[in-house]
Amino acid sequence: MRTQLSTDALALAAAGLGPVRQERFAERVYENLFHAIVEGKIAVGSRLPSENDLATLFDVSRPIVRQALDRLREDQLVESRRGSGTYVMDSPGVAGKSAAAEPSERIGHIMNGLELRMVVEPECAYMAALRRSTADLTRMDELLTGFEEANAVGGIAHHFDFGFHEAIATATANLRFVQVLKTLEYDVSHAVNMLRHLMHIQPWKRTQDAMDEHRNIFELIKRQDAEGARRAMRGHIENARSRMFNSRPGL
Template identity: 55%
Template sequence: MSKSQTATSHPGRRRTGPPVGMPGAEGKRIAERRLGIASAPVRHERFSEQVYDGLFHSIMSGKLGPGARLPPEIELAAMFGVSRPVVRQALDRLRREHLVESIRGSGTFVCADPPPMPVVPLARSAAAMSHFLHGLELRLVIEPECAYLAALRRKPEHLQVMREMLEGFERASQRGDVAHHFDFGFHQAIADATGNPRMAHTLESLEYDLSHAVSLWRHLARVKPAHDLQAALDEHRAIYRHIVDRDQEAARRAMRGHLENARIRLLEVGGDI
């Protein structure tokens, strides 16, 4: 994405009203798409941390790619329902970490090649690790059954989305770009293919918590090892083949194995914490 492009999806819920110029619920929905993160209320005790977390997640998950321009401060303040000084604190922290850079007269942009970072304090928290592992346990309960039902009920349009996510994952991996949004998009496409909106909604509700944890771990290593990305991609392809073949049991087993392997890979990345 070039610096002339502006981010198009939004990470946080505005507590006090819609974004500037946007009325009511429609404004809130548009705001929630601006940086690509599910809405979450900004808690009073740490306004700037919540703004930082939302922007950090968008950058690390690839939804704000290298060179992407962030919305102006006044828009970010409206999106998060905070003051402009609070937004500036979050942006200052991102600048110190070399994740964004500000160009006078042009705006604030995601750095083209952010450097490796030291251990993220939140990643050291036992509570954060516990929360993350609980989310993975829930996925191990839900997603193998999603794969089973997707193999039974999938339609051509579902397979098309899965293919697009696989191809996007592969392209991003080859370029060395963050591929998380394609990774989770593949899983979401499988949940959608179950034809059960409650399953799809449950998985969607996990996206922010889990992908934020994934972002933290990937931030420690900056980029996942190439063999890990290739392993995950190969596992996705196997799941896809079983769904195409309508082999429900094989799809279920492949999904469970993939999630177990993902847990091991992510814990290995965080092993030095």
């Protein structure tokens, strides 16, 4: 029988956090908590649920939770207070660094990642349209539905967004594309939201436009329109760049 969750942990469950897939446990838990913090699902100054509660929430072991919390501490998003628990920090990521230089460095990192995505992902979509299996299409459709449902209730949609791009790479039947996409997609979205958090800008929101673009790419891959899928993915990456940086001049 599963342990009953505390009120704090139930609140995170209501925001869309929950059990993660079998692979990369600590990374998945970290990603969920990271995006919950930078998107404001967990308020600055609030205490995270206990390790036991988080382990129950994500259906993982306590050592996995500790690994995820260690990464959040390295990001300076949370801090541990002896005898009290783990709290979301007010001024993350800038201690011991130049606050002015940090955003500039991150912007360069993000732009490099987007430039590489512009080269890789349209070709992934092209090859996925030619090689996709019924199982690939089913997985993409499930992720699109999860994305739309999470977004509709203000939940954490990152893992559905990321998963859709990863599913397209998987459909190419080329493991190298999958490996590159796992690095790029996570790295860019992580860097964007950390940057916006550092600069006290509202987090990047996944919009209806983004979901519509995903659905269009899916339909083109389903119809095996390889050229159309390539064009649609290129347009999606270009639009994603605009959406990521549209809340502040120069960002």
